Amino acid sequence: MQSEKILELKELHISFTQYTRGLQRRTIENVCGLSFSTYAGEVTALVGASGSGKSLLAHAVMGLLPYNASMDGEIFYRGRLLEKEQIEQLRGSEILLVPQGASYLDPLMKSGAQILKGSRDPQKKAKLKEIFQRYHLKEDAAALYPFELSGGMSRRVLIAAATIEEPKLMIADEPTPGLEKKTAKMVMGHFRELAEMGSSVLVITHDLELAVETADRILVMHEGRVAEEAFPADFQAEETLRHPYTKALWRAMPSHWSVSARGANDEER
Numbered sequence: 001m002q003s004e005k006i007l008e009l010k011e012l013h014i015s016f017t018q019y020t021r022g023l024q025r026r027t028i029e030n031v032c033g034l035s036f037s038t039y040a041g042e043v044t045a046l047v048g049a050s051g052s053g054k055s056l057l058a059h060a061v062m063g064l065l066p067y068n069a070s071m072d073g074e075i076f077y078r079g080r081l082l083e084k085e086q087i088e089q090l091r092g093s094e095i096l097l098v099p100q101g102a103s104y105l106d107p108l109m110k111s112g113a114q115i116l117k118g119s120r121d122p123q124k125k126a127k128l129k130e131i132f133q134r135y136h137l138k139e140d141a142a143a144l145y146p147f148e149l150s151g152g153m154s155r156r157v158l159i160a161a162a163t164i165e166e167p168k169l170m171i172a173d174e175p176t177p178g179l180e181k182k183t184a185k186m187v188m189g190h191f192r193e194l195a196e197m198g199s200s201v202l203v204i205t206h207d208l209e210l211a212v213e214t215a216d217r218i219l220v221m222h223e224g225r226v227a228e229e230a231f232p233a234d235f236q237a238e239e240t241l242r243h244p245y246t247k248a249l250w251r252a253m254p255s256h257w258s259v260s261a262r263g264a265n266d267e268e269r
């Protein structure tokens, strides 16, 4: 049986209107007909170049697009059109975003309090302790303010803050830069556990290698839309990938450098 469709984007367009000198209006479309779905029980990775619109799409789902953005297309959550009122209700509980960059932490609130969102629930406190252990955060890190945390620690605090909620849909925007491979894999492992509990997890990442090693499905974003939807097994060989951009990404993966160098030499001969 196919598992429940959690998120569905249909022909999403996001554009910005800018005013140039002489007050001329210019519209730039950054997301151009993006469609894909995610499912309960799955970890889906979304990879794409910097500036390809990955964070925009995450913010669109969360209803947090900047004021100068305009959006067209439809976003469905569990089969229902996700309207403004609904996302405002679900955001932060059923639908969660681990935002890109640690600046989203409240600078005036200690990290532990931030994760618990003021809750004194002993169960949540116990879970916080467990999550801190899992991410190798010392217990006293809960008493630190964001400016006292290193970049890697901030990232882990953000992830801890999101995972304590057990969301139905979790979008993690670049959750692993600044983390060593082992910790990055552990973070992905925790997302996998969330998926096994029934969540749908969408991980936005530059790290294709990590995506191939840990996700169920990989969406390759190019020029504002999904160029290819592939399974990790498709990345075993260049031939099983369809889009030229995905093939280029494949050749750029460190584990394929020797193969692509050989390919280039063959062509020279």
Ligand SMILES: Nc1ncnc2c1ncn2[C@@H]1O[C@H](COP(=O)(O)OP(=O)(O)OP(=O)(O)O)[C@@H](O)[C@H]1O
Residues within 6 Å of the ligand: 016, 030, 048, 049, 050, 051, 052, 053, 054, 055, 056, 057, 066, 068, 100
């Ligand atoms: N408020 C804004 N006004 C104008 N353009 C914007 C605004 N926010 C984002 N953009 C543009 O939209 C495009 C997509 O941005 P986005 O942040 O989604 O990229 P991304 O794929 O997440 O990149 P990265 O991998 O570097 O995080 C970029 O070209 C960016 O300059």
Ligand SMILES: [Mg+2]
Residues within 6 Å of the ligand: 054, 055, 056, 100, 173
């Ligand atoms: Mg981004």
